Amino acid sequence: MSNQNVMKRVGVMVAGAAVLVPAFALAQVQAQTNVDVTAQAQTPAATTAAQTNVSATVATPAMKAAIAKADQEIDRRIAALNDLIGRIGQMTRVSATLKQGLTSNTQGQITALTTLKAKIDAGTDLATLKTDVQSVTSSYRTFALVAPQGRVSASADRVANVTIMMQALGAKLQLRLQAAQTAGNDVTAAAAALNDLGANLSDANTRAQAAINGIAPLTPDNGDATVKATNDKAFKTAQADLKTAQSDLVTGRKDIDVIIKALSTMHAAAAATTTTQTQ
Amino acid sequence: MGSSIKWVVSIIVIIILAGVAWKMGYLKMSGPTGMATTTPSIIATTTETVPSSGLPTADTDTSDAAMVQDSAAIDAQIQGMNSDQASLDQSMSDKPVTQSY
Structure with missing residues (x-):
């Protein structure tokens, strides 16, 4: 292959591995501080005749167990949401608006769950407790949206970060290869790896963008089976996109190793380039 | 003399036009095109405190x-x-x- 053709290949690395993570308007999730008795219950109707005969003002052992279990569920979700807020704070490639929206929705959920927990803990009336405990399930429908929505955003942000880092390193490698080629080295294999790196970065970027776009407009299903099915499908698609993006970046990382290894055999040219650049 | 002045004026005009064109981005230094960077549309302001690429080296x-x-x-x-x-x-x-x- 002639030097001219190789230079063309080195120069044709896929451009535009830019990350476009839009500041999508997250559906503002209302903090559910009111009990939602109409939500589709996912709990079995386990109330027995014996329990209905118990005094409504005294917390029976069954009620205490129900409260403990509800508290456990709420604490678990609050812990997950607090962890998510911490992760959102680490995002670096999205706008402040997007971060604020994610944080606001997540914090809103924490507030709603905390309020619900206090209500459940203070309850002694069986009928009220049953309704409140059902709310743990109904509020879960919002958790089922907010948590994965935040996680998709965080994953896409990470993909964006890695893409930009690899793009910058790829630019450095391109300069080194050009210098090595000028010095008379055969850079064919390394140039092919560089092109492959560019292709993988471009695909990773596209996938991350698609993941964000797919989950941005979703709203809580509030028990609606159709909306739930739509949300589930969107999240599964986003999950698959992000997995593919991750795979692209892992492959790209291997391309970087190939190029660096090839450059190590062209040490004389690399040293000359470094010297030139430091002048 | 008249033609000399015309030459000078022409050169000045060309220089000015070239400067305007460069300023507007029509004239760019050609370099490696493979890894041309495109600024992401949404960038958090916090990235201004670290290298834009996120790499630890310059x-x-x-x-x-x-x-x-x-x-x-x-x-x-x-x-x-x-x-x-x-x-x-x-x-x-x-x-x-x-x-x-």
Whole structure:
């Protein structure tokens, strides 16, 4: 292959591995501080005749167990949401608006769950407790949206970060290869790896963008089976996109190793380039 | 003399036009095009405090040592990617525990 053709290949690395993570308007999730008795219950109707005969003002052992279990569920979700807020704070490639929206929705959920927990803990009336405990399930429908929505955003942000880092390193490698080629080295294999790196970065970027776009407009299903099915499908698609993006970046990382290894055999040219650049 | 002045004026006009064209971006230094960067449309202001690329070394440092450092930084982020993916998987598989009383 002639030097001219190789230079063309080195120069044709896929451009535009830019990350476009839009500041999508997250559906503002209302903090559910009111009990939602109409939500589709996912709990079995386990109330027995014996329990209905118990005094409504005294917390029976069954009620205490129900409260403990509800508290456990709420604490678990609050812990997950607090962890998510911490992760959102680490995002670096999205706008402040997007971060604020994610944080606001997540914090809103924490507030709603905390309020619900206090209500459940203070309850002694069986009928009220049953309704409140059902709310743990109904509020879960919002958790089922907010948590994965935040996680998709965080994953896409990470993909964006890695893409930009690899793009910058790829630019450095391109300069080194050009210098090595000028010095008379055969850079064919390394140039092919560089092109492959560019292709993988471009695909990773596209996938991350698609993941964000797919989950941005979703709203809580509030028990609606159709909306739930739509949300589930969107999240599964986003999950698959992000997995593919991750795979692209892992492959790209291997391309970087190939190029660096090839450059190590062209040490004389690399040293000359470094010297030139430091002048 | 008259023609000399015309030449001078023409050159000045050309220089001015070239300057305007460069300022407006019509004339760019041609360099490696393969890795041309495009600024992401949404960038957090916090990135202004760190190198835009996120690499630990300067964007102009193409030394072997720099690339080893850069590769290690990328590896750390890839590990973080695995963690994010696991968290996403978990958030999607969360199931409500049945309540009974």
